[in-house]
Amino acid sequence: MTDQTEKPKLGTRAPLGLKRTVETGKVKQSFSHGRSNTVVVEVKKRRVLGPPGATPEQPKAPEPVAEAPKPAPAPKPAPAPRTPPRSSPVDDIAARKERQAQLLREAEEARMTALEEARRREERALKDATEEERRRAEENRRAEEEAAELARRQAEEEAKRLTEAPAETEVAPQATEEEEEDRGPRRPHAPAAKRPEPARPSRGREEHRHRGKLTVTRALSDEDDSRARSLAALRRAREKEKRHHQEAGPSAKQVRDVVVPEAITVQELANRMAERGADLVKALFKMGMPVTLTQTIDQDTAELLVTEFGHNIKRVSESDVEIGIGGEDDAPETLKARPPVVTIMGHVDHGKTSLLDAIRGADVVSGEAGGITQHIGAYQVTLPDKSKVTFLDTPGHEAFTEMRARGANVTDIVILVVAADDGLKPQTIEAINHTKAAGVPMIVAINKIDKPEAKPQKVREELLQHEVIVEDMGGDVQDVEVSALKKTNLDKLLESIQLQAEILELKANPDRPAEGTVVEAKLDKGRGPLATVLVQKGTLRVGDVFVAGASSGKVRAMIDDHGRQVKEAGPSVPVEVLGLSAVPSAGDAFTVVENEARAREVAAYRQGVLDRKRTTAAPVSLENMFANHASTTMEFPLVVKADVHGSVEAIVHALNRLSTDEIKVRVLHSGVGAITESDVTLASASGAPIIGFNVRPNAKAREVGERNKVEFRYYDVIYHLTDWVKAAMGGQLGPEIIETVVGRARVQEVFPAGKKDKAAGLLVLEGVIRKGLNARLTREDVIVSKTTISSLRRFKDDVAEVVSGLECGVLLADTNDIKPGDSLEVFEVEERARTL
Numbered sequence: 001m002t003d004q005t006e007k008p009k010l011g012t013r014a015p016l017g018l019k020r021t022v023e024t025g026k027v028k029q030s031f032s033h034g035r036s037n038t039v040v041v042e043v044k045k046r047r048v049l050g051p052p053g054a055t056p057e058q059p060k061a062p063e064p065v066a067e068a069p070k071p072a073p074a075p076k077p078a079p080a081p082r083t084p085p086r087s088s089p090v091d092d093i094a095a096r097k098e099r100q101a102q103l104l105r106e107a108e109e110a111r112m113t114a115l116e117e118a119r120r121r122e123e124r125a126l127k128d129a130t131e132e133e134r135r136r137a138e139e140n141r142r143a144e145e146e147a148a149e150l151a152r153r154q155a156e157e158e159a160k161r162l163t164e165a166p167a168e169t170e171v172a173p174q175a176t177e178e179e180e181e182d183r184g185p186r187r188p189h190a191p192a193a194k195r196p197e198p199a200r201p202s203r204g205r206e207e208h209r210h211r212g213k214l215t216v217t218r219a220l221s222d223e224d225d226s227r228a229r230s231l232a233a234l235r236r237a238r239e240k241e242k243r244h245h246q247e248a249g250p251s252a253k254q255v256r257d258v259v260v261p262e263a264i265t266v267q268e269l270a271n272r273m274a275e276r277g278a279d280l281v282k283a284l285f286k287m288g289m290p291v292t293l294t295q296t297i298d299q300d301t302a303e304l305l306v307t308e309f310g311h312n313i314k315r316v317s318e319s320d321v322e323i324g325i326g327g328e329d330d331a332p333e334t335l336k337a338r339p340p341v342v343t344i345m346g347h348v349d350h351g352k353t354s355l356l357d358a359i360r361g362a363d364v365v366s367g368e369a370g371g372i373t374q375h376i377g378a379y380q381v382t383l384p385d386k387s388k389v390t391f392l393d394t395p396g397h398e399a400f401t402e403m404r405a406r407g408a409n410v411t412d413i414v415i416l417v418v419a420a421d422d423g424l425k426p427q428t429i430e431a432i433n434h435t436k437a438a439g440v441p442m443i444v445a446i447n448k449i450d451k452p453e454a455k456p457q458k459v460r461e462e463l464l465q466h467e468v469i470v471e472d473m474g475g476d477v478q479d480v481e482v483s484a485l486k487k488t489n490l491d492k493l494l495e496s497i498q499l500q501a502e503i504l505e506l507k508a509n510p511d512r513p514a515e516g517t518v519v520e521a522k523l524d525k526g527r528g529p530l531a532t533v534l535v536q537k538g539t540l541r542v543g544d545v546f547v548a549g550a551s552s553g554k555v556r557a558m559i560d561d562h563g564r565q566v567k568e569a570g571p572s573v574p575v576e577v578l579g580l581s582a583v584p585s586a587g588d589a590f591t592v593v594e595n596e597a598r599a600r601e602v603a604a605y606r607q608g609v610l611d612r613k614r615t616t617a618a619p620v621s622l623e624n625m626f627a628n629h630a631s632t633t634m635e636f637p638l639v640v641k642a643d644v645h646g647s648v649e650a651i652v653h654a655l656n657r658l659s660t661d662e663i664k665v666r667v668l669h670s671g672v673g674a675i676t677e678s679d680v681t682l683a684s685a686s687g688a689p690i691i692g693f694n695v696r697p698n699a700k701a702r703e704v705g706e707r708n709k710v711e712f713r714y715y716d717v718i719y720h721l722t723d724w725v726k727a728a729m730g731g732q733l734g735p736e737i738i739e740t741v742v743g744r745a746r747v748q749e750v751f752p753a754g755k756k757d758k759a760a761g762l763l764v765l766e767g768v769i770r771k772g773l774n775a776r777l778t779r780e781d782v783i784v785s786k787t788t789i790s791s792l793r794r795f796k797d798d799v800a801e802v803v804s805g806l807e808c809g810v811l812l813a814d815t816n817d818i819k820p821g822d823s824l825e826v827f828e829v830e831e832r833a834r835t836l
Contacts, residue, residue, distance in 0.1 A: 025041040026039070027041050029111060039107070254274070256272075256311045256312070257312045257314050258306050260299055260303065260306065260313055260315055260316070261299070262317060264296065266294070273306065277293045283309075287304070336507060338571040338572045339571075339572040340390070340413055340572070341410065341572050342390065342412065343410075344392070345431035347418075347426070350419040351419060351484045351485075352394075352417045354484035359391070378392055379574070389498075390534070410517045410536070412440060413440060416431055416443070416445065416468075417445045420459060421454050423455075423462050424465075443478045443493070444463065444478070445479075445480055446479060446480070447482055447483065447484055449483050480492050480493045506572075509538065511538075511539070512539075514540035514591075515589070516535040516540070516590040517536065517588070518532070518584050520586050520645065521585070522643055523672040528578070529581070529582055529583045531548060531576070532575075532577075533575055535570065535573050539569065539570045542555050542558060544592045545594070550585075550610055551584045551603055553580040554579045557577075558577055586649065635666040636665050637683075638655065638668065638689060639667075639669050639679055639682060639688055640652060640691045640693070641670070641691070642670075642694060642695060643673075643693065643694040643695055652670050655725060668682055668686060674780070675690055675695060675701050676697075676698065676701050680704045680705045684708035690705075694715075694782060695781060696778050697712065736832050738830045738831070738832055739829055741826070742826045742827055743766060743768045745763060745764045745765055747761070747762060747821060748762065748807070749761040757816060758818055760812065761808075762807065762810055764804050764806055768803050769810070771792040771798075771799075771801070772789060773828060775810075775812060776827065779821070785814070787815050789813075
């Protein structure tokens with residue numbers, strides 16, 4: 001009992017002892033997934049009942065048990081087993097080890113056999129499942145075929161029964177009694193034969209309807225479906241349907257209103273008529289016009305085609321694309337108050353920009369070349385009572401006549417600035433005329449009253465000569481004595497503006513697509529075409545599609561007068577717009593349209609009108625041809641480039657006014673942006689000088705100009721430019737101002753120098769940088785400021801000059817507008833008497 005209750009331990013050796021009839025061994029079995037098991041194996045020695053070498057008796061099979069079994073006799077006692085010969089302990093240990101190894105091998109073989117049997121059982125089960133599935137599918141298919149065959153037979157029997165029904169309705173002759181007796185006695189309980197019930201007609205019609213259709217069963221079966229309709233039957237059915245439609249008569253043709261412009265392609269006309277393009281080409285061939293689908297035809301030919309095909313024509317002109325661009329008039333209930341637009345006008349150097357700076361609290365004069373405004377500046381000022389006023393600062397030089405006219409046309413109120421010590425000047429009178437022509441109210445600001453020689457009353461008297469009567473002299477024009485330098489009476493000027501704005505009752509509808517005017521436009525090297533737009537109606541938002549003159553675009557970004565990006569701009573708000581396809585002309589209408597296709601269409605039409613105006617020449621007659629041939633007028637060719645469109649316009653207008661009967665100015669090309677290689681090539685072909693107004697040539701253009709000996713003239717004040725052209729044309733050139741470039745450098749970094757000043761860290765690229773020389777700071781080939789070098793240092797030491805390839809720090813006089821990447825050009829100015 002001890003051997004049966006105690007569990008054997010793995011890895012322990014069996015103790016030595018006497019020979020036993022039952023040997024116990026331990027086998028460790030290993031399975032998949034790292035599992036193992038320990039098995040106790042008992043080995044029983046076979047007892048030998050007979051003599052050695054005799055075959056042991058086989059046990060007899062038990063006899064079948066009878067129905068009435070009798071009690072079996074008592075079994076005889078078995079003979080006592082013979083005791084086997086005893087062996088030595090060493091042989092027993094070796095035999096046990098050998099037996100244990102054999103048992104291990106047999107266990108491993110049994111495990112492998114079990115695994116193989118399991119794998120075979122899985123394969124057999126999978127195969128049986130596949131066979132069962134195939135058998136089941138085959139049975140289903142056969143059942144469907146039998147059901148279909150049965151339905152077909154029932155349908156045939158029903159059809160046959162219906163055809164033979166009249167014959168079956170006849171009355172059969174009755175049998176006589178003798179015949180009945182011959183037939184024999186009737187079987188009393190014989191059931192009458194049941195007549196087969198006919199199938200329903202609806203089922204037959206259903207089967208007939210589905211007879212020619214392809215089903216999954218028919219597709220998978222190998223039987224040939226002879227009931228499918230042939231191609232000939234299908235063709236006959238289509239022909240029958242076609243004849244039926246022809247007999248019914250053609251449908252009524254739809255008449256369309258075809259919109260035909262002045263020129264249209266054949267394919268586009270066919271699309272608008274909903275006709276085949278080949279039919280239109282065929283009709284044109286019959287008219288004697290061999291054309292293709294992509295060729296353009298005129299409006300009259302299109303009318304012939306439209307009427308021939310039975311449609312109505314609606315003629316439109318190219319100019320009709322602009323219909324609806326301006327929008328409709330706003331309802332009175334949609335109008336809301338808007339800030340007034342005030343334009344400051346007057347003579348040059350009468351303090352217009354200084355007065356605006358005093359109101360804004362900014363400093364714009366220092367950024368203008370020579371203290372003269374070169375283009376229109378647009379600003380919006382917030383007054384102490386939180387109301388806003390938009391100011392436009394126009395140039396005062398005589399060359400900027402169109403700019404002043406444009407400023408007067410887009411404004412609500414004009415402030416005429418007159419210097420108290422200078423009185424009325426030509427540009428002041430011109431500003432008065434522009435204001436009267438525009439029909440806007442005027443406020444006279446008598447400036448510079450802080451000077452001892454100021455005579456405000458004299459200014460009022462001079463205004464009477466031009467029918468401008470101030471309130472102090474019994475008129476209706478307000479006048480305010482101000483001082484931009486001392487900031488005197490600025491509050492009275494603002495009150496006058498507010499009073500005049502209340503009288504005008506300025507209103508606009510902000511909830512509509514924006515409309516405005518391009519105040520100024522320029523080409524920026526990094527940001528592309530830019531336009532300063534004054535919104536007059538609606539609200540301009542980022543993402544709006546617009547048309548500005550002959551250019552179109554989409555508002556990518558808007559920047560206000562403080563350089564901040566804004567998302568929207570309402571009425572009377574000036575913003576700088578990015579996203580134009582080309583530089584528009586100053587004064588062009590700015591209108592938001594519904595989509596980009598409409599914008600491109602309108603811009604293309606306007607550009608075509610401009611091209612026709614430029615290329616159309618006057619008719620040539622014999623008289624003017626010989627007169628032009630005999631003319632001895634000399635030409636002075638020029639190429640003009642400026643920073644903004646308004647400056648280009650003013651310069652070209654001023655140069656054309658210098659022409660006389662003996663010599664005239666011929667502007668070969670004028671444009672906005674830096675001087676390029678194409679400008680130099682054009683100038684070198686005709687020997688014309690290139691005038692750069694606030695712009696400079698790029699490196700490639702400068703190299704080509706030096707190679708072709710092209711003269712570059714750089715100006716930042718317009719009357720310096722006109723004086724030089726006048727002197728060059730008249731032969732009285734006067735002293736020639738020669739600029740000799742000493743060196744060029746690039747700004748690497750900007751450092752603070754003191755409380756307000758900034759120092760620039762330079763890398764000298766060529767030449768030498770000297771202290772005290774004139775310098776010109778340019779940013780992307782556009783002049784930022786013209787200054788002098790007030791301080792030059794290398795490390796911490798003051799030096800007189802720095803040569804090429806070294807770094808240095810400079811302090812520029814009168815400017816702090818320095819950014820990394822700017823270019824500094826150092827030059828010497830020499831005046832030399834020119835001889836003819």
